[in-house]
Amino acid sequence: MGLFGNRDSFIGSTTLTWEDNEKRNNVMWKAPRNIKFFDQVVVREDEMAVFYRDGKALAYIDRPDRYALTSLDAPIIGAVLKAIGGIKQPAEVFYIQKRVFDGKFGSKQPYVFRDNEFGIVNLRVFGEFRYKVSIPMNFINQFVGTLNCQTAMEVEERLKEQIVMLLYDVIGDLKNKGIGVADLASNLTNIEQVFLERSKSHYEQYGISIEKVSGLYITMPEEVQKAVDARSSMSILGTNYMQYQTGQAMREAAVNPSGGAAGAGVGVGAGFGMGYMMVDQMRQAGQQPAQAAAPAPAPAPSGVPCVKCGTAVPQGSKFCPACGTKQEQAACPKCGAGVAPGAKFCANCGERLGESTCPKCNAKLAAGSKFCPECGSPVG
Numbered sequence: 001m002g003l004f005g006n007r008d009s010f011i012g013s014t015t016l017t018w019e020d021n022e023k024r025n026n027v028m029w030k031a032p033r034n035i036k037f038f039d040q041v042v043v044r045e046d047e048m049a050v051f052y053r054d055g056k057a058l059a060y061i062d063r064p065d066r067y068a069l070t071s072l073d074a075p076i077i078g079a080v081l082k083a084i085g086g087i088k089q090p091a092e093v094f095y096i097q098k099r100v101f102d103g104k105f106g107s108k109q110p111y112v113f114r115d116n117e118f119g120i121v122n123l124r125v126f127g128e129f130r131y132k133v134s135i136p137m138n139f140i141n142q143f144v145g146t147l148n149c150q151t152a153m154e155v156e157e158r159l160k161e162q163i164v165m166l167l168y169d170v171i172g173d174l175k176n177k178g179i180g181v182a183d184l185a186s187n188l189t190n191i192e193q194v195f196l197e198r199s200k201s202h203y204e205q206y207g208i209s210i211e212k213v214s215g216l217y218i219t220m221p222e223e224v225q226k227a228v229d230a231r232s233s234m235s236i237l238g239t240n241y242m243q244y245q246t247g248q249a250m251r252e253a254a255v256n257p258s259g260g261a262a263g264a265g266v267g268v269g270a271g272f273g274m275g276y277m278m279v280d281q282m283r284q285a286g287q288q289p290a291q292a293a294a295p296a297p298a299p300a301p302s303g304v305p306c307v308k309c310g311t312a313v314p315q316g317s318k319f320c321p322a323c324g325t326k327q328e329q330a331a332c333p334k335c336g337a338g339v340a341p342g343a344k345f346c347a348n349c350g351e352r353l354g355e356s357t358c359p360k361c362n363a364k365l366a367a368g369s370k371f372c373p374e375c376g377s378p379v380g
């Protein structure tokens, strides 16, 4: 001011440029000083410059050149000058890289998933994404203006949070469609696709375009993961998870009768546990002819229970795959299916098996007899 007036301004003029060593993996860079009337702005091919003041993006330049703010003739810079109000109110300049960036995201806060089968489960999501800035004005308005980011690192943090939030939305919608935590692992690609589709409209206001999301994985507490794994191996065997779980809780309670977490589990599952035990007893009864009052429940279609340990022995196999005990299987006289030794009824067709007695004279009848050998009465 004063004596040196204009000369001061001229000497103080600066060329704003984003040096390569500042650039690297930074999507955004804030020029360290406000731009003034005599300054020049260098915009290179791979970048854009956004002029910003009072919480708002004013204008941007995305064509490479060296711009002097004094060259009022240039149409682009003229618009910028008009927007930033010339000299009196200097504006900030944010540079943005045009290229695609790769990033990794991961939950900081878990997603609380209320699963019908496993109860409340805290989920976390992790993965990779590619993005680029598609609308520079929106980008600066949201990340700088609204979210108050000043560095590329802050922008990235916010962007990752946004990605996690949108993924949580997608997971929530799947949950509302009846998908449980045990189904998530088989739906990862589906989740990625829905996310990518939805990200188009979601990130437009942030001036971002998500090019790709990949490597998505979802974690849950270890004990839930174990139960999910146990359940999926059990559904292959055709066992009900709830029966397994309550059986497990009963065993834990037996070991630790003082209660605690296991005790609480029994309280909830006791009804199921009782049912399970009854089924178990009925199954055992079916294998013990002396107590059998009704046809034994049909064994799993894969085989006949082992005479010693009860493991399903595949049809035609002579030895138990679990304990190695030799199986002396009889064939049902009616349908030919293998039957467990001592079984009273064929599990396949319900035919009465083994020794029976004549209803008239009480004489012993051979299996499959049509007439009593003693009195000649028709039987069966």
Ligand SMILES: [Zn+2]
Pocket: 306, 307, 308, 309, 310, 311, 320, 321, 322, 323, 324, 325
């Ligand atoms: Zn066996």
Ligand SMILES: [Zn+2]
Pocket: 332, 333, 334, 335, 336, 337, 346, 347, 348, 349, 350, 351
């Ligand atoms: Zn039969």
Ligand SMILES: [Zn+2]
Pocket: 358, 359, 360, 361, 362, 363, 372, 373, 374, 375, 376, 377
């Ligand atoms: Zn008879």
